[in-house]
Amino acid sequence: MSGRILDGNKIRDEILKDLQKEIEDLRKGGINPGLTAVLVGDNPASQIYVRSKVKTCESLGLFSEKIEWPASTTTEQLLDLVDKLNHRDEVDGILIQLPLPPQVDTKKVLEAVDPAKDVDGFHPVNIGYLVSGRPGLVPCTPAGVIEIIKRSGVEMKGARAVVVGRSDIVGKPTAMLLMHNHATITICHSRTRDLPAVAREGDILVAAMGKAAYVTGDFIKPGAVVIDVGQNVLKTEEEVRRVFRDPTEALQKLAAKGSVLVGDVQPEDVREKAGAYTPVPGGVGPLTITMLMVNTVQAARARRGMRAQALTQS
Numbered sequence: 001m002s003g004r005i006l007d008g009n010k011i012r013d014e015i016l017k018d019l020q021k022e023i024e025d026l027r028k029g030g031i032n033p034g035l036t037a038v039l040v041g042d043n044p045a046s047q048i049y050v051r052s053k054v055k056t057c058e059s060l061g062l063f064s065e066k067i068e069w070p071a072s073t074t075t076e077q078l079l080d081l082v083d084k085l086n087h088r089d090e091v092d093g094i095l096i097q098l099p100l101p102p103q104v105d106t107k108k109v110l111e112a113v114d115p116a117k118d119v120d121g122f123h124p125v126n127i128g129y130l131v132s133g134r135p136g137l138v139p140c141t142p143a144g145v146i147e148i149i150k151r152s153g154v155e156m157k158g159a160r161a162v163v164v165g166r167s168d169i170v171g172k173p174t175a176m177l178l179m180h181n182h183a184t185i186t187i188c189h190s191r192t193r194d195l196p197a198v199a200r201e202g203d204i205l206v207a208a209m210g211k212a213a214y215v216t217g218d219f220i221k222p223g224a225v226v227i228d229v230g231q232n233v234l235k236t237e238e239e240v241r242r243v244f245r246d247p248t249e250a251l252q253k254l255a256a257k258g259s260v261l262v263g264d265v266q267p268e269d270v271r272e273k274a275g276a277y278t279p280v281p282g283g284v285g286p287l288t289i290t291m292l293m294v295n296t297v298q299a300a301r302a303r304r305g306m307r308a309q310a311l312t313q314s
């Protein structure tokens with residue numbers, strides 16, 4: 001038996017269609033939401049992410065701008081830039097792409113962003129809103145996880161939800177959102193005693209620890225809904241062979257493209273044991289930028305005293 005695939009690309013298209021309509025309505029009222037992405041240094045992955053974020057803005061007709069600064073940029077220069085962006089009225093969302101270079105005080109820079117423009121949802125004020133269940137800007141990947149679960153008709157109320165991974169960006173906020181949706185939550189991590197047994201309690205299992213194929217069949221309750229947040233790039237034949245039981249297809253992909261993307265869940269095990277699961281690629285990934293767009297529109301509305309649309313309230 002094979003679990004149902006939760007198609008992130010399809011859910012992204014549904015959300016963007018609704019969002020497009022909202023953007024058109026706002027534009028009729030003279031509002032054009034705008035996002036500024038700040039990229040410091042020359043991290044290749046960050047360059048790809050930022051390009052993709054700006055391109056998605058353009059495809060929706062949103063105002064967007066990319067500010068690229070060299071790897072030698074200081075904390076003070078970034079604080080000055082953030083202050084200017086905070087005061088520019090056409091900028092509704094400010095995104096500081098992470099990681100910042102090592103000499104920069106990342107926390108200080110993120111805390112300088114106006115919480116009303118913090119479309120990543122990383123500012124302590126927004127984290128506080130999230131924990132206490134008040135409306136605010138929610139981190140994009142966790143918001144995407146919840147949209148996939150909701151739009152796939154999976155019941156969160158009363159379910160046991162286990163989140164593996166305790167990062168500030170994914171694990172902790174995802175657990176909070178699951179709890180606000182009335183799931184009973186467990187957050188576990190690499191130090192958890194008998195991690196597979198704890199994970200196996202989950203009717204919903206979210207894998208977000210950033211380790212390729214770490215969650216194997218013995219972590220998965222038969223029939224569970226498994227959401228895989230991992231994005232791990234395999235670059236060698238040895239790595240591919242370590243992850244896949246039958247590596248034939250993955251090795252072909254490696255030969256053709258030079259790399260293979262895998263999640264935090266072992267792909268063959270999840271197909272066999274889960275009732276439903278997000279694949280990698282094509283699961284949670286497409287939702288992250290989508291929710292950034294949703295947050296940018298929400299920030300534009302909220303700054304003008306308008307209520308959030310239903311999608312962004314959870």
Ligand code: GUN
Pocket residue numbers: 095096097098099120140141
């Ligand atoms: N780097 C990796 N993921 C993210 C993210 O979600 N937001 C930002 N700003 N930087 C990232």
